[in-house]
Amino acid sequence: MAEPQLDAVGAGNPSAPTVFFLSDSTGITAETLGNTLLTQFPSRHLERRTIPFITTVEQAHEVVAVIDRLADSGPRPIVFSTAVGPDIRSVLARSRGHFFDLFGAHIGQLEGALGSSASGQPGQAHGVGDAVRYQSRMAAVEYAIEHDDGQSLRALERAELILIAPSRCGKTPTTMYLALQHGILAANFPLVEEDFDTLSLPKPLLPFSHKCFGLTSQPVRLSQIRQERRPGSNYASLTQCTYELRNAEDMYRANRVPYVNSASMSVEEISATVLQRMQLHH
Structure with missing residues (x-):
């Protein structure tokens, strides 16, 4: 111990x-x-x-x-x-x-x-639930890892949720949390420069628009986060962040994709909002 x-x-x-x-x-x-x-x-x-x-x-x-x-x-x-x-x-x-x-x-x-006494034994919160529930969560984690940041488009039809957003808006931690805590089969897909040429969803997502949920942020906050990753780059500039977020929100509205601003939210709060608005319950 x-x-x-x-x-x-x-x-x-x-x-x-x-x-x-x-x-x-x-x-x-x-x-x-x-x-x-x-x-x-x-x-x-x-x-x-x-x-x-x-x-x-x-x-x-x-x-x-x-x-x-x-x-x-x-x-x-x-x-x-x-x-x-x-x-x-x-x-x-x-x-x-x-x-x-x-x-x-x-x-x-x-x-x-x-009508009964507590066991008085520590650690009982861990291991609660049956093996089927545990296995479903592990399968969800594996799915989230495979489908992180658009790495794989395989079996997107199995997804219960597809998170979409510009880079560094919180897609990965949210899908991982939903998988580990709730057993949700969640993929995430990045919106990149070429996706903003039109208001249409990226082509691979068109058949699954009803599964999509968008994340956005505040331009200044997003710029700060990106500066930590690529300081001084156009990717991290306030102008680029403003452009991407504005176009992402226009895309969400045009395609009736629900979305939330993640700038001041914890991953738990984002996840709870997604679950409620997408009516996902396990």
Whole structure:
């Protein structure tokens, strides 16, 4: 079992509160739920630290000692925990941070609703679901990799979704997220210079226009992203980005392709929007 990593905690901005995501498993759930709550406070700068695999009471005490040292020397830390074991949860709750027990806050209510006791075993969120569901997600990931950035046009008829957009608008992370999290067979196709000569969709996509969903962005934001990839190039210029985005949106409207501006959206938000507007559910 991996040991919790406690080195270099609090080495960032000393005036910013440190947010801890604590777990006796991977910490992914604590991060997801905690960060979802923190999005409601976008103006606050926060140092984030995930400590997974807290599997013994001794490790829990070590983590509490770190949190308490920070509480004594600076802003009181914020602590999100999804630890399941009652002994470990009890130790973590005694830290001098602002403690949010994301597991214990609702488990009692759920026990009452289901008429049975919780197992108290960590890691139960992983491996949930049957083998068929797992295999479908892996197949979707393989499909997304094969059909990333228009690399393959094979079996496009199998696609449940085809994301289209100019380069660097978020096509790849969105299709990968939809595949891994939702098992959606998603391809993505880049719009390039020659596609803007007319308002028509690229020829390979014409039979599948009902599966297409477009992404767009803000010209300044797109230019910044492209500058990181090809600094000083025409590809990254504000003029070129403005041209491509304007023409892409004209194409979407002409072909009744739904689209969303991804400039200020997370991949989770983009994916949720795509699922809802395309009515894709697994």
